[in-house]
Amino acid sequence: MQASKNRMTSFIAESPGRLGRRSTALKSxxxxxxxxxxxxxxxxxxxxxxxxxxRAQEKAELLRSLTSAIGVPxxxxxxxxxxxxxxxxxxxxxxxxxxxxxxxLENSYLGEVKGRRMLQPWRxxxxxxxxxxxxWLADGVxxxxxxxxxxxxxxxWMPLPRHFVLPGAVAGVEGRVDAIDMAALxxxxxxxxxxxxxxxxxxxxxxxxxxxxxxxxxxxxxxYAAQWLLLGLLLLLSLHSLRRRSHEPRR
Numbered sequence: 001m002q003a004s005k006n007r008m009t010s011f012i013a014e015s016p017g018r019l020g021r022r023s024t025a026l027k028s029x030x031x032x033x034x035x036x037x038x039x040x041x042x043x044x045x046x047x048x049x050x051x052x053x054x055r056a057q058e059k060a061e062l063l064r065s066l067t068s069a070i071g072v073p074x075x076x077x078x079x080x081x082x083x084x085x086x087x088x089x090x091x092x093x094x095x096x097x098x099x100x101x102x103x104x105l106e107n108s109y110l111g112e113v114k115g116r117r118m119l120q121p122w123r124x125x126x127x128x129x130x131x132x133x134x135x136w137l138a139d140g141v142x143x144x145x146x147x148x149x150x151x152x153x154x155x156x157w158m159p160l161p162r163h164f165v166l167p168g169a170v171a172g173v174e175g176r177v178d179a180i181d182m183a184a185l186x187x188x189x190x191x192x193x194x195x196x197x198x199x200x201x202x203x204x205x206x207x208x209x210x211x212x213x214x215x216x217x218x219x220x221x222x223x224y225a226a227q228w229l230l231l232g233l234l235l236l237l238s239l240h241s242l243r244r245r246s247h248e249p250r251r
Contacts, residue, residue, distance in 0.1 A: 042239050045232030049225045056221030062088070066156075066212055074154045079128035079192045086157045086196030088212070093132075093153035093198065095125030099189050101174040102134065104143060105161060110208065114139050117161060117210060118146075119180070119197065121173075121189050128192040131160070131185070133199040135207025146204055155200040156212045 065088045074090040102120040109115070115138040122132050133155070134146055160180065169178035173185045186193055203209045 038239055038242075042232060042235035045228040045235065049228035049232065052221050052225035052228060056218040056225060059221060060218040063213065063218060069156065077124065077130060077157060077194060077198065079124075079126060079194060086159050089157055090201075091155060091157045091198060093122065093124055093130070093155075096122045096130070096153055098148050099123040099129065102143070102146070103172060103174050103180065104137070104176045105180065106176055106178050107163060107165075108136060108161070110136050110138075110211070115141075116143075116176070118143060118207060119161075120146075121185060123189070123191070124194075128194060129186075129189050130194040131180075131197045133161075133197050133210050135200065135203025136210050137207055141206055144204065144206060146207075150204055151200065152202050153200070154202075155198045157194075157196055158199050158212065159196050161197065 069087075069089045072090055074092040077091040077093055099121045102118050104116040104118055106116055107114065108117040115136050117136050118134040120132050120134055122130055124130055134151075137143060160182070165178045171177060171179040171181040171184075173181055173188055182193075199210050199212060201209065
């Protein structure tokens with residue numbers, strides 16, 4: 001009985017010390033977590049700077065391709081089994097005819113103006129299919145009835161337009177759509193399909209030519225990268241200064 005009382009007394013005497021050490025360990029762990037979060041926030045701008053730099057490189061390559069293609073005479077778009085990717089080259093579509101109704105791709109911004117891109121499937125002279133971008137139309141403007149005979153069938157062969165759509169968006173092959181359903185297009189219009197879309201050089205009124213050059217030039221992305229890099233350096237310097245002050249002895 002006496003031994004039990006002695007052990008209890010010893011445990012009670014040691015408990016404050018143990019609780020103090022546990023509290024200190026928890027505080028130290030909490031501080032480390034805070035420093036890790038601050039470090040992650042300081043490093044994040046460097047990842048964003050690298051991403052903007054990569055975007056600038058991509059836009060620069062695109063700009064070089066388009067610049068070299070603008071002065072080259074258009075060549076006939078001919079289907080090949082190898083199915084090359086769109087090369088931003090100038091192409092001509094002699095003998096092509098519309099194969100079906102047009103579709104209006106919603107949420108297509110020209111600058112800051114919201115509108116729709118008017119796209120239409122066409123069958124080329126060799127029987128292959130291609131999607132033509134007839135032009136852009138601001139919201140609220142009635143889509144025109146385009147006479148194929150008035151079109152100059154020359155343009156730039158570019159990748160298929162893609163933009164962010166929310167769940168429940170309408171993907172279709174005619175009328176007003178939020179996204180292009182290429183699988184349904186291939187099923188409705190059988191045959192060999194060219195990848196991408198041919199953006200016509202001249203659009204009939206009231207349609208406006210969809211710009212071939214990228215909306216953001218490479219210089220803007222380089223500037224964004226420099227801004228993120230500078231912000232990251234400032235955050236790292238601030239974090240280093242804060243950590244050094246935390247280790248200084250208190251007076």
